[in-house]
Amino acid sequence: MPRVVRFHELGGPEVLRIEDIDIPGPGWGEIQMRVKALGLNRAEALLRSGTYIQTPPLPSGLGLEAAGIIETIGEGVDGFAPGEAVSVVPPLSMARWPAYGEIATYPAALVVKHPPSLSWAEAAAVWMQYLTAYGALIDIARLRRQDFVVITAASSSVGLAAIQIANMVGATPIAVTRTSAKKQALQEIGAAHVIASAEEDLEARLKEIAGPEDIRVVFDAVGGPIFEPLTAAMARGGILIEYGGLSPEPTPFPLYAVLAKTLTLRGYLVHEITGDPAKLEAAKAFILDGLMSGSLKPVIARAFTFDQIVDAHRFLESNEQFGKIVVTV
Structure with a gap:
């Protein structure tokens, strides 16, 4: 047996x-x-x-x-x-x-x-990592060339998939990780910028890298206190897609940033893609193309x-x- x-x-x-x-x-x-x-x-x-x-x-x-x-x-x-x-x-x-x-x-x-x-x-x-990243960045956020996208928990498999997908469409991935221990590895995999959130001022670094109004997309798996510096650095009309809750701390609702910048904060599950036959076929075609070209590995x-x-x-x-x-x- x-x-x-x-x-x-x-x-x-x-x-x-x-x-x-x-x-x-x-x-x-x-x-x-x-x-x-x-x-x-x-x-x-x-x-x-x-x-x-x-x-x-x-x-x-x-x-x-x-x-x-x-x-x-x-x-x-x-x-x-x-x-x-x-x-x-x-x-x-x-x-x-x-x-x-x-x-x-x-x-x-x-x-x-x-x-x-x-x-x-x-x-x-x-499939789990690329479908998760695809659904958030391509299907929902419509990530495009020259967009800045912030990716937290960047050294996870989904984080690495998001970095590769961002590069595949010509966007600029900003990787956020807790310490600088994985900085070089993230750069080698394709992160244009790496921020160690436990060692640096996250909001200040994001604004330094992308300017005060240029971060349209945030892909977050952490939640918790990181919401406030993330939203403070986002562009007007930007979207923060939340797909996890790694932080054990409460997640504040950044009311004034959301109101002032008309931000969208959206929860997301990969089942939105895998449960929709048309979306799943589009996702598979995108991912298989990336795998065959070597853009995704x-x-x-x-x-x-x-x-x-x-x-x-x-x-x-x-x-x-x-x-x-x-x-x-």
């Missing part, structure tokens, strides 16, 4: 277990794949610990991203064949369609034939083996990574 990762109780990485499970074949419209690599996401740690937007039935599987080889095709599926290399768009529910296993099953609509130039690790690291922080899944989750929660954590199966 194939091995899968499940948890029978909520808690830390130590609750994850590798178990032998009998997995049924694919249903109507589904594809079953033999997994070669997994991409890890913070959402999986949140699900495991009981703090995610979804409460899983126990025992539960988990995982949002995988790449592998098609093994079996369900009825009603066209355009795919056993033996093809594919990767998967994150499903709405990882408890319903978990990735962590030697065998995984997905709706065919979420299965993508990725460029053959990608390694298994790179293919497993594509996943950054792998570290690779673990399947048997090291607990260690991989511990590293995921350390916040030490630069890019994506992957697990080879």
Whole structure:
């Protein structure tokens, strides 16, 4: 029987277990794949610990991203064949369609034939980060050439994807990270400017780099007190897109900046893209074009083996990574 990762109780990485499970074949419209690599996401740690937007039935599987080889095709599926290399768009529910296993099953609509130039690790690291960044920057903000875009949590996989997408469309990415330890690496990946928020005056540095009225787009995963200097440096009519809440501190509402500059503060989930077939097709075309041209290239922080899944989750929660954590199966 194939091995899968499940948890029978909520808690830390130590609750994850590798178990032998009998997995049924694919249903109507589904594809079953033999997994070669997994991409890890913070959402999986949140699900495991009981703090995610979804409460899983126990025992539960988990995982949002995988790449592998098609093994079996369900009825009603066209355009795919056993033996093809594919990767998967994150499903709405990882408890319903978990990735962590030697065998995984997905709706065919979420299965993508990725460029053959990608390694298994790179293919497993594509869709969550690039779809998240694409949805915010391209679909919502309509990021354009010569825009300044501020990207917080810049060394995360989504932050790095946002830097690459900004460069792909000719915008100027300003990376915000906590300390200067990752400054050089961010510059090498394509950040035009890097600000260490714990070491520098964020508002002053933003205005120095872009001027007092030139930052139209902010892509933020942090929240908390950073809202005030971010909005203070934004242009009139600018948009701040919030997709996370990493700060443990309260997030103030910057009333006067919002009123004076007619700012838009918008919450965002990647499900806005993955749940809309037309938007998902546009996003996939954009991302595949970037992957094939080399403008987009996943950054792998570290690779673990399947048997090291607990260690991989511990590293995921350390916040030490630069890019994506992957697990080879």
